Amino acid sequence: VAKAITYVQKNKTLEGFKEGTEITADELLTLEVDILVPAALENVITTKNAPNIRAKLICEGANGPTTAAADPILDEKGIFVIPDILANAGGVTVSYFEWVQDRMGYFWSEIEVNSRLTDIMTRSFQEVLTLSKQHRVNMRTAAYMLSINRVATVHRLRGIYA
Helix, strand or coil: CHHHHHHHHHHCCCCCCCCCCCCCHHHHHCCCCCEECCCCCCCCECCCCHHHCCCCEEECCCCCCECCCCHHHHHHCCCEEECHHHHCCHHHHHHHHHHHHHHHCCCCCHHHHHHHHHHHHHHHHHHHHHHHHHHCCCHHHHHHHHHHHHHHHHHHHHHHHC
C-alpha cells in the first residue's frame, strides 16, 4: 500500500503501477470482502452484479449506490446493508450543527461537533436496527419507516405550518 500511495503522489494516478493488478469496477464490487463501501457513484450495485457480491455487509457511503431492483437480491443473499439514508447522514447532520451555531451565536469545538455527531449517528443506527428487527424488514425499509413517521408526526403536530 505504501508503494501505491507513493506512486499516486508522484503520478497522480495508479495507471501504470506495476505492483498491482488492474480490475474493473464490477470486479471490485464482487471481491470477497467483509465490508463493501460504495462511496462515489449512484446505481453501481445492480441486478447484474448483485448476485455476485460476496461482502457480508454493505455500508452505502454514496447516495443511491444500490438500484431498487438490486435490493431484494442483496436481501436474499443475507447481506446486511446500512442504507445511504442512514450511513451518509453525517455530512447533513454537521451542516445542521453549523446552522444551529450560526443562528444561536455558538461556537462548538471539533471535539464537541464529533461528540454530538457520534451520539446522533449511534442513536439513529440503533433506532433503525430495532425497527428492522421489530418489523422483520431490511434496514433501508426500516430507515424509511422511521423517517416517514417522523415527518408525519411533525406535520400532524404543526398542521399547515409544517
